[in-house]
Amino acid sequence: MTSSWIRRGLWALGIAAVAAALAVAALPYVASNRIVRDRIAWEMSRWTGYRVTISGAPKIEVWPQLNAVLSQVTLSRWSDPEQQPVIYAERVEIGLAAMAALRGEVVFSSTRLIRPTIKVERTASGLYLPPMPDSGSIGRSLEMARAMVKAGAAEPDPARMPAAIGNVEIRDGRIVTAVNGKDSEILSGLSARANWPEPGGPATLSASAIWRGESVTIDAASQKPLLLASGVTAPLSFSVKAAPANLSFDGKIGLAANAFIDGDAKFQAPSLRRVLEWTGTHMANATTVAAISVSSHVLGEAERAKFDNAQIMLDKNPGTGALDLAFGETGRPVLSGTLAFETLDLGPFVSAFTPLVAPAEAAGNAGDIETTLAGLLNLDLRLSAAKATAGAIPLTELAATVQVKDGLSVFDVSDAGAFGGNIQTGIRFDRKPGGTQAEMRLLASDINGAAFGAAVGMTRLMPTGKGTISVILKGPGKGWHSVMESADGSISATFGPGTLSGLDLAAFIRRNGEGGFFPLDDVDDGSVPIDGAELKASVAKGVVRIEKAQANHGGSRLWLTGIMPYAGRGLALTGGIASQQPPAAANGESGEAPAPPPNQTLFFVGGSWTAPFISPISGSGQN
Structure with a gap:
């Protein structure tokens, strides 16, 4: 009896093994015959919302998992009669659910795009994005999520979402945009992995690419990406790392019409000038912009953000303060606030906004105010420092302002101790249709002449006693030296006993x-x-007349x-x-x-x- 049961068990086990082997062996045949090219294209189109064209015959791989390997795959918008590719991939590998394939169904478990070219367009917001699809499961899911929120739901019901992105990977891709009818490359060497397996679950993204000659890596994660996609405020963390700069954020973001941000942000750059050049903002060759790092809590919305308790390191000068960033109707950001430093080097700071330290323009456009930060944003900052330097000039108890608005750049030192006395100075560059007008004012009161002469390199024939100096110069020019060569103004000084x-x-x-x-x-x-x-001297057309x-x-x-x-x-x-x-006197007698x-x-x-x-x-x- 026992041996009979053993024999029956062995026969059953053998039959099951043979059946399993036959099923595995038959899987490529069944799949390749039932999951034909048109069916895969249709399922991809239904999922993405794009028209999908597959030029090469699909191949089915079983080991180590069931994959459909497609070649020469093109995604275009259904509404585009010319079927211009939005995405073209030399090869696409789609992970398929094995049991669904045996039933003749197509269920994607993962998608890998090999050497894809993604075409993007500049949107009204200034971002470069691919043309949006006309339909698709992903698009319908996001529309449904936004509709639920608009109807009053605290958050979308994941069970009612028809699709999730799953696992999508890109290898050796590039992103291009059309410029004068030709494709211009934005990103190259793109590798990315997005993982969002369930509509109600978390999502992650990691990517790396080459942008303008620099390697950039991006990591992002959200515990509630469906909330984020539907416009509801949701947690988000991300970091962007590159040699010129690093940026990170950890907090909450809302992407609805009234965008919202609340979290901790950090920015660090070894050279702000290098960042600007890397991002396409060309600075003057001689402009020295310091290394900078900023760490702050950020709270704001689409039109305004506040940086509370900002910790700033400007070229090894630590400072603290509060900043306000607003976006005006012109689109140019407005940065205002107060910053307090223990020590501050004014040279790199001021050169970011005015061509004060630029050399003669023989080198080209050096000193052109158009190439400073004044052309990028409006500014209204109040600065203070216990100790400061302006070139070789030491200052104490500095109180200053930096203002940039509509082409006008102003740097004012309203009060500072120097040379044993007090100085007040101001630099003003005003860009007008007829050319740039510049003005410089200096009032140094009760200063030590010897200390002043040593600091500015005027040791010869400089009175060493206590004195007062006043300088007013103004004139046209793009840079400081061209202004001096055409300046008008006056110079005066008085000194007491000395040498x-x-x-x-x-x-x-x-x-x-x-x-x-x-x-x-x-x-x-x-x-x-x-x-x-x-x-006492007058200045006319760059000539000092004593x-x-x-x-x-x-x-x-x-x-x-x-x-x-x-x-x-x-x-x-x-x-x-x-x-x-x-x-x-005359001799009265003679x-x-x-x-x-x-x-x-x-x-x-x-x-x-x-x-x-x-x-x-x-x-x-x-x-």
């Missing part, structure tokens, strides 16, 4: 009396004590007049050293006339700003 550095007065008078020209460098080993100094330059030395007066053109940096000055002693005043030492100053030469003027004498 004139870089001048041996006795040696100067001796060499001048000997005749022949000589470089000022030959008599710069010394200093002259003075009771005070005064300068109306009064005078220093009092005991009973003598040192003076200069003449012109100093900015272009060429030449000198054409006349100077003298004259006695200021009053004439002697009736003799007073003695005539001593002769002046007169001279001409030529050469250049950096290498002046002295030439005696004929007829002058010595005191």
Whole structure:
């Protein structure tokens, strides 16, 4: 009895094994005959909503899973009579449910596109997206989800959704757009994997590609993607990583008409200039934009976002503050707020918005304000710093503003300690249809002349006492140097007791009396004590005209007049050293006339700003 049952069991097991083997062996035959090319194309079309054309004959693979391998697959819109491809793939591998295939049904479990070309168009929002399909299960699912939410449901019912994306993979793809009738590549080397197996479940996306020569990776995840797709606020996290910049977000986003964002965001870039160039915004060759990182909580909607408790690192200068980003009717963003720094280097910061530090335009467009950030956004920032630097100039207790609006760029230091005194300065560039107008103002009060001269490189003949300097310059030009070459304005300064550095007065008078020209460098080993100094000059078309330059030395007066053109940096000055002693009184007994005043030492100053030469003027004498 027992052996009989064993034999029957072995026969049953053998028959089952044979049946299974026959089923497996027959699967490619059954599938290849029942899942024909047109049926696969129809199912893909029903799923995506695009017209699907398969040029090559499909192949069926059984191991390690049942796959339909398609070649030369084209997806186009049904409404396009020319059937222009939205997606063309050299090869498409579709994972199929085995038991459904035996029943003659097509159930996709995964989709892999090999070397696809995806064509996108620029939308009204500025994004590049493929033309949307006319129908399809995926599109109907999203429409149904939005309808449920609009009808008052807290969230769509996943059980009523007709389709999910499943597992979709792209290998070695590219994204193109039409430019002048030809395809222009946006992304290359695209590899991506999207996984959304159930309408009510979570979804993930990971992708990598080459964009403008840089490798970019993207990772995103949402626990409730159906809510996100239907316009309801839902959790979302994503990160974008590339050599020029990294960006990440973790929070909630709503994609309805009134878009909403609430979460923590981080942005980091080794060079903001490199980011702008990478994204297609060409900066001036000499513009130095610092490394930057920003970490903040972001709360906002489509037209406005607030960055609360923003932590900013600007070229190793840490700061904190609150920022507000708004999008106006012109589409240009408006960034406003306050930032406080412990230390701040103003050079890289200001150069991002004005061509202040640009060199001569001989190098091309260097210093063109069009190539600064002023052409990208409007700005209204209040800055403060306990310590700051502007080039070689140290500042303390800085209070400043940066404003950019409709082509007008303004940087103002309303108050700062410097050189033992106080300075106020402003730079203004105003782009107008007739050209860019620039203006620079400086008021330095109660400063130490020696410290000021050392900081700005004017150590020669600079009064070292306490004084006040005022400079007002304005003129047309795209960059700072072109402005200086055509500027109008005024320069004035007054100084109290101190010295004139870089001048041996006795040696100067001796060499001048000997005749022949000589470089000022030959008599710069010394200093002259003075009771005070005064300068008044006008500037017209880039030429400085010294109306009064005078220093009092005991009973003598040192003076200069003449012109100093900015272009060429030449000198054409006349100077003298004259006695200021009053004439002697007349002798009442003899009736003799007073003695005539001593002769002046007169001279001409030529050469250049950096290498002046002295030439005696004929007829002058010595005191």
